[in-house]
Amino acid sequence: MRRTWWIYLIAVLGLIAVAAPFVWMLLGSFKTQGELLRVPPTWLPEAPTTQNYDDLFSKANFPRYFLNSTIVALAVTAGNLLFCSMVGYALAKLNFHGRNALFVVVLGTLMIPGVVTFVPLFVLVTNAGLANSYPGLILPFLVSPFGVFLMRQFFQGLPDDLMDAARVDGSSELGIFARIMLPLTRPALATLGILTFLGSWNNFLWPLVVAQTEEKYTLPVALALYSTGQNAQNFGLLMAGAVVVVLPVLVIFLAFQRHVTKGIAITGIK
């Protein structure tokens, strides 16, 4: 018992170090511009104000960016759940020519840096007339090697006997996938769905390149441009903007954190 108190002390100090910037952000978003610049800085807002949030939603068009982020993240998540489970099932449970080759290609692309593909992707998307459009933001992310890998791992853990039994009962191959196997992977789908949503919500480089007018900005793009442009001096607005970017993922993560950490531990990939 004597040994444990300092272990908890270290753990709590770590917790403070991790959480302090978040708390600082949340408190800062309720401060006035003058108070944010004060030396030495204050912790609690002296005269709490919601002015920053009012400005965010009236002047800065953040509802639009919020909607864009939501549309893109939901579409990307839906696509990944559908297509990655289909391929993952085929790779894990079906016998077909080229299965191993397909799997090797999927694994190989896991380590290609995003920066390698974005110039030709940009040329492609521009020539297809999809620049500055939702399809341009969504299509390149509808499938992911990571998702295929994750779903394949889960499907492999399911017993083949289930499929054989269904075949004896006269079920079609696609019926076996859709009605018997897919419902059993609900935990895997939850993991993939949450990770994909978080990844898409936080995605930055591609939307920065594709979204060229304000109506198509996603939240991170808008916040980044606000924080480097002329508005860079409006610190309260930036703090409130950061809160709006972080809060949804925070809520989703806290509600489903079990799935997230389990998925990370299983596949070992962020």
Add this chain to the structure above:
Amino acid sequence: MSSATLQAPEVPQRKSSGPAARSRRSGARGRQTAAAWILTLPFVVLFLAFTAGPVLGSLGMSFTDLKQRDLRTPFAVNGVGFSNYVKALQDETFRKAALNTAYFVLVGVPLTLALALAAAVLLDRGVKRFQSLFKVAYYLPVITSIVAIAVIWRFVLAPESGLLNTVLSWVGIDGPNWLASKTWAMPSLIMMAVWRNFGSAMIIFLAGLQGIPATVEEAGQLDGAGSWQRFRYLIVPLLRPTILFTSVTTGIGYLQFFEEPFVMTQGGPLNSTVSVSMYTYQQFGFGNYGVATAMSYILFVVIAVITFIQFRLLREK
């Protein structure tokens, strides 16, 4: 639902070898192939169009003089051999960016892994109560948008009203103007990256630690090994595959170092934080697509070589 209740009766068809059985088997195989086609087709189409195609396209573009004005006619440009690669390697800013990226990786990866391992051991061996609370809290920065983190950290690192320098002033240290200093800008970004990323390696270490049976440590204790000795000579060797794995994935991530300088410093002051990815993006912004893709391929080759070496090390043990 247990699988036993649904188990099919033994069907001997697998072992029989008559012509009827063979045709039935190839029929089943055919049905599986057809299903596999349908299931993989959407993926293959999207994958070819948006991943494999662009990867090869990038390689092709890196040997051309493609510029922004040629955007509508990408196939009508001229081949220029390796001159984009030569241009990149002779570019002083690119070399600076390569050095900066190496600095970031060589300092950032060990720091991230050390902190992640320390946190994992702390939570796995020391903290019994509220373990999942700490785990979730330490993981929070990983799932937070880098742009929001950058906004927060600009205030943490601000010279006078900043959180960090305020804390330092309590112990009598006069902190620098972190992001404006040529010396301190890179350490600032590393500090931020370590803070942001250690949670993701920590989760993998936790899984690894939980895979080590308690009897291993008990045996060490019986042999009179202290807790540091047990950690150094029992836990670390057993975690070796996990450590190599996290160093590969963290290394790949850090080699692509882009967002931190993009949102925090724009590569400044005096190019002291410009990274390879960021310089590639800048060249793209200038419309120099050929040079930009050449730079991205140089980065890709470096990542592939390092990954290959690390996997070789991983397999040896």
